[in-house]
Amino acid sequence: xxxxxxxxxxxxxxxxxxxxxxxxxxxxxxxxxxxxxxxxxxxxxxxxxxxxxxxxxxxxxxxxxxxxxxxxxxxxxxxxxxxxxxxxxxxxxxxxxxxxxxxxxxxxxxxxxxxxxxxxxxxxxxxxxxxxxxxxxxxxxxxxxxxxxxxxxxxxxxxxxxxxxxxxxx
Amino acid sequence: xxxxxxxxxxxxxxxxxxxxxxxxxxxxxxxxxxxxxxxxxxxxxxxxxxxxxxxxxxxxxxxxxxxxxxxxxxxxxxxxxxxxxxxxxxxxxxxxxxxxxxxxxxxxxxxxxxxxxxxxxxxxxxxxxxxxxxxxxxxxxxxxxxxxxxxxxxxxxxxxxxxxxxxxxxxxxxxxxxxxxxxxxxxxxxxxxxxxxxxxxxxxxxxxxxxxxxxxxxxxxxxxxxxxxxxxxxxxxxxxxxxxxxxxxxxxxxxxxxxxxxxxxxxxxxxxxxxxxxxxxxxxxxxxxxxxxxxxxxxxxxxxxxxxxxxxxxxxxxxxxxxxxxxxxxxxxxxxxxxxxxxxxxxxxxxxxxxxxxxxxxxxxxxxxxxxxxxxxxxxxxxxxxxxxxxxxxxxxxxxxxxxxxxxxxxxxxxxxxxxxxxxxxxxxxxxxxxxxxxxxxxxxxxxxxxxxx
Numbered sequence: 001x002x003x004x005x006x007x008x009x010x011x012x013x014x015x016x017x018x019x020x021x022x023x024x025x026x027x028x029x030x031x032x033x034x035x036x037x038x039x040x041x042x043x044x045x046x047x048x049x050x051x052x053x054x055x056x057x058x059x060x061x062x063x064x065x066x067x068x069x070x071x072x073x074x075x076x077x078x079x080x081x082x083x084x085x086x087x088x089x090x091x092x093x094x095x096x097x098x099x100x101x102x103x104x105x106x107x108x109x110x111x112x113x114x115x116x117x118x119x120x121x122x123x124x125x126x127x128x129x130x131x132x133x134x135x136x137x138x139x140x141x142x143x144x145x146x147x148x149x150x151x152x153x154x155x156x157x158x159x160x161x162x163x164x165x166x167x168x169x170x
Numbered sequence: 171x172x173x174x175x176x177x178x179x180x181x182x183x184x185x186x187x188x189x190x191x192x193x194x195x196x197x198x199x200x201x202x203x204x205x206x207x208x209x210x211x212x213x214x215x216x217x218x219x220x221x222x223x224x225x226x227x228x229x230x231x232x233x234x235x236x237x238x239x240x241x242x243x244x245x246x247x248x249x250x251x252x253x254x255x256x257x258x259x260x261x262x263x264x265x266x267x268x269x270x271x272x273x274x275x276x277x278x279x280x281x282x283x284x285x286x287x288x289x290x291x292x293x294x295x296x297x298x299x300x301x302x303x304x305x306x307x308x309x310x311x312x313x314x315x316x317x318x319x320x321x322x323x324x325x326x327x328x329x330x331x332x333x334x335x336x337x338x339x340x341x342x343x344x345x346x347x348x349x350x351x352x353x354x355x356x357x358x359x360x361x362x363x364x365x366x367x368x369x370x371x372x373x374x375x376x377x378x379x380x381x382x383x384x385x386x387x388x389x390x391x392x393x394x395x396x397x398x399x400x401x402x403x404x405x406x407x408x409x410x411x412x413x414x415x416x417x418x419x420x421x422x423x424x425x426x427x428x429x430x431x432x433x434x435x436x437x438x439x440x441x442x443x444x445x446x447x448x449x450x451x452x453x454x455x456x457x458x459x460x461x462x463x464x465x466x467x468x469x470x471x472x473x474x475x476x477x478x479x480x481x482x483x484x485x486x487x488x489x490x491x492x493x494x495x496x497x498x499x500x501x502x503x504x505x506x507x508x509x510x511x512x513x514x515x516x517x518x519x520x521x522x523x524x525x526x527x528x529x530x531x532x533x534x535x536x537x538x539x540x541x542x543x544x545x546x547x548x549x550x551x552x553x554x555x556x557x558x559x560x561x562x563x564x565x566x567x568x569x570x571x572x573x574x575x576x577x578x579x580x581x582x583x584x585x586x587x588x589x590x591x592x593x594x595x596x597x598x599x600x601x602x603x604x605x606x607x608x609x610x611x612x613x614x615x616x617x618x619x620x621x622x623x624x
Contacts (some may be wrong), residue, residue, distance in 0.1 A: 014613040015620035033378040036186055036353070037608035038385045041621050046378040051386035057394075073319035075310050086322070096327040096405060103398045104334040109391050111341050117383035120348075121372035129375045131356035132350070134604075136186035136614075160616060 001143030002030045006128045006167045008141045009156035014041065016136040016160030021045045022140060023155050034139035053113040060109025061102050068101025069094055101114055128167070137162075178271050179459025188610050189455065193350075193602045194357050196450045200597055203449070211589040218583010220553020221576045227483060230300045234574040236273045237565050239559045243577040244298035247584055250334065250434070251291035252406050253427075256399055256434020257286025257467075259339055262346065263395035266388075271610055272463030275455045278350075278603045279446070280439045281343040286338040286591040287438075290451075290584050295328075297580060300311060308463045324408040331405035338398055342391045348374050349384075350600040365597070403431045410554065413465055416497040417558035420485065428480035433471035433517070434547035436464050440540035442592065446601070455602060458531055465530045468543070470504045472521035475550075479518065493563055500561050501553060509556075 011017040017033070018041060024031040027046075031047055072094040080088045116118065128141020139162075142152050153164045200208075225232045235242035261280040265273040296302040308329045310318050319326050352374040355367035374380065402422035411423035440461075447456045486498035501510045520542045524530045559569055595601065615621055 012614060013616040015615045015617060018621070032375050035378070035381065036376060037349075037605040038381040039609070041613075041615060042378055043382055043385075047382045051383045053383050053387045054390065057390045059386075071310060072321040076321055078316055079318045081320055081322070082329050082367060083322075088321050093322040093327075096401075097321055097330055100327075100330040100334040100398075100405075102291075103401075104337060106396050107338040107391060109342055110387050110394070111345065114345060114384060114387045115372075118374075118380040120374065122372040123368055126373065126375050133376055134353040134356045135190050 001032060001141070003143035003148075004144065004147045004168075005144050005149050006012065007144055007149055007152045008128050008130060008139060008165045008167060009159070009161035010130060010132065010163050010165075011140070011160065012136075012159060012162055014039065016046055017140065018042070020140050020156055020161065023146060023159055027155065028145040029152065030084050033122040034129065034133035034141070036134050036136065036138075050169060051117065053117055056113030056116070057106050060112075061106035061119045064105025064110070065067065065098050065102040067105065068098035069099070072097045096167060108149035116153045178274075179457050180275075180607070180611065181454040184454050184611070186611070186614070189358065189604055189607050189611075190353055192355055192450075192452060192455055193600050196596060196601055197354060198362075204593065204597065208590065208593050211586045211593060214582050214586020215590055216583075216586075217579045218581075218586060220578025221583065224527075225300075225576050225580075226295070226302075232506060232574060232576040234572050234577055236569060236571065237529065238562060238569045239571040240557050241298075241559060242571060243573060244294045246548065246551045246555050247581055248291050248298070248425075248600050249406060249555075250336075250548050251287045251294070251584065251588075252403065253431035253547060253551075254438045255287035255291060255335070255432045256403055256431035257426070257439055258282070258287070259335075259395050259399040259469045260432050260435065260467075263399065266392040267396060270463065272460045274610055275452070276439060276443055276460055276464070277606070278346065279443055279601050280435070281339065282345065282443060282592065282595050282601065283435070283438060284339045284342050286588050286595070288332065288339060289591065290588045292332060292336065292586070293584065301419040310545070317505070320489035324405070324412045327405045328409055331402045335398060335402045337534065338391075338395060342395055345384075345388065345391060346603065346606075347599060348372060349376060349605040350603060352376065353604050354600055365418060370599075400428055402427045408617050410558075413616075415558050415562060416493040417482075417501075417554065420476055420482065420487075422481055426475070428481075429471045429474035429478065430517075430547060430550060431582070433468065433475055436467045436471070437543035438538040438548070440464055440468075440536055441544060444537045444540070446540070446596065449569050452602065455607065461511060461533070461536060462530070465524050465536070467540075468521055469524055472517060472543075476518040479514070495607055497558060497561055498573060501557050504557065506557050506560075507551065509552050513546050513549040513553055516542045520546070534557065563611070 009020060011020065013034075016106070017035075021031070021033060021042070022045060033042060035042055073089050076088050076090075076094075082088070128139070130139055133139045140156065142156070144152050149166045153166065156164045222508055230233065232246070235244075258277075258280040261273050262284075265277070296305050299305065300393050308319065308326070318330075348371055351371040355364065355371050358364040358367050375511040404427065407423035407427035410418040411420055413419065443456065447453060483498050486494040489495075501507070520539060524536075524539065529535050556571055613621065
């Protein structure tokens, strides 16, 4: 978030929060919304565009599929086990390996995607956070330059914030 | 179901805050009862470890397996525990994709059960091979002789399938836990707990960007875990079906095994969740609505399993193959007939009583039935493995089998091992999903209908 100060508004009601988000957007403020759970209304009003995590999943899957088949094929050619007249590279049998590796690498890549896009781990730095946001309160933290905190606090209060706090530094 | 909250099955009056209190209350210091159970679990683990040590010192003759029954209780236990592991991913992933609301309060425990059951299942092939210190031979690792494993063997497929399943289900489980560990972190009182939850929640704050990417990723995880869960037990079934053994060599095995796995897994979820609900007072979160959902799954999968049993007999008769025909005569009337009829009673007959509303609404009865199904599913694996191996093609090579005390000890130890992890889990991490229950609850609003306008 931009600015030297953070103004945190704590809300009990989601409709108030949504009003505050819309107002902050309209004013062109730099904000961050906190909620105890995911909710489609918050999502629509904050980040309606699709998440790029899917690219991690896709590339992980492609890599896993190629890797799984390559492993099975290369190992079979490197140490050929000749049984009757069966093919050394037995694709139907290797489908299982390719399939499992696709899922394995894709899932691990998705996990990396979560870490990357959610900016995790970030244990110490919780700008604008309040422990009540994992309980029953919603929050919005707005970054502001010196002198603008009063106007922003007023906007949040007007939208129905239970309390508004101005914090130093980002 | 008038006492519940709309169509989501929670009791009336439950709020976000109440969900936090109820779930995080489970993390309070353990009671005397918990210590007693933990002591029992650890004792069972010690018995299993002692038995395993005896087997390692003396060799495989300590186990009852022999020629022709080279796969015995260890493989039965392996298939049993992999089966138990399945419903966790079914409840968490497949029901997530179907948006089944009854999954919310039960899926975390089901996922924990999955991870710990796979950890238990994974022990058995290692115990069974006799020299577990060479278990790494199963993996394609570079070695001096450039010797690689046989990728055409179903046993190697199993190595890949089960290890993938363990990794993916553990990751999925952990990802689901992150927001709830953050909730536990924010309420933690002691330094140790605060530190533990701060590290394991990775600093989660629940901001809109995190939720957006998280939910998107969660959907992909569910999408990946769904084909995985179907593939893993199919691969386990191919351990048998790829072998030319009467009673094993059947194309029906994959769906039959997957249905059986879900059947036993849901029963195990009931076995775990019913006492937990009582002890921790979770009646407001886990209501008859959720039990109804699980009972429907049990009835469906019990029907599939019963149909598969009948099909096996029909195909044996229809094939006109004398070895198949004899095998399916031997199962109900041969040396292991008690196991067969026990299986039929536990898996086909007893679950039918759940069609009666009064019985399926009786929590005590459900608990009893869940135990009966667990026994039945163990017997099913026993039937498949033992009877087929004891009566293969050449009568001169027929044989029988008796448990040894080492196998009994290791089997009991596995239950202790699984229980030990479950007991530790419910005391250290939220065993019921906090944020996902809140997702299905109507959010608090100042003006009714205000959110619809958005």
